[in-house]
Amino acid sequence: MxxxxxxxxxxxxxxxxxxxxxxxxxxxxxxxxPAGSLEPTIDEIVEASVEIPEITTNLADNKIVRISLKIQTTNKDAGTELTKRDFQVKNIVIQELSEMEQKDLEGKKGKQIFQQSLKTRLNELMQEGEVQEIYITSFITQ
Structure with missing residues (x-):
């Protein structure tokens, strides 16, 4: 038992x-x-992205830079907001570049620092979402 x-x-x-x-x-x-199912598709990325046409401005060392950007946001609403804030985006890009010299933008690291500072400044503006990534689509210095 x-x-x-x-x-x-x-x-x-x-x-x-x-x-x-x-x-x-x-x-x-x-x-x-894996987070693969949470990753946005390329169509969703394009839909939530904003094209910033070529900007030509002076750098701090009196060199000239021409730059075009594609800014990826978290969603379509954030992309719409960023499109409406186009003038503010251009102003921030020009301000950031005016503080930099040509040597600051050299190489991969220099561009990454610029992209990160731009991302931080733009996210301070955003209300509908946030900037996820900034792509430099064209870049020339003289």
Whole structure:
């Protein structure tokens, strides 16, 4: 009789461990799915992006820069807002470039620093969403 109770307890504990392990496995696999399904499609990215036509301005060292940008936002509404703020975007781009010298924009790192500072400044303006990425589509200095 006592052996029956011990055997029953062992079976119950084993079943509980197996159930907890199974539930843990299912939860682990559900929460660690790749974020690929959350990534926007290229059509959604294009829809939420704003083209900034070529801007020509002086740098701090009296050199000239010509730059065109494509700004990716979080959603279509944010893209619409940024389009309406076109004049503010151009102003911020010119302000940021006027503080930089040609050597500051050289290489990959220089452009990344410019993109990051621009992104920060633009996100301060945004109300409907935020700027996710800034792409330099054309760049010439003289």
């Amino acid at each position: 006592k052996n029956n109770k011990v055997l029953t307890m062992i079976i119950i504990v084993l079943v509980a461990i197996i159930l907890i392990g199974g539930i843990g496995f299912v939860l682990y696999t559900q929460f660690n799915k």
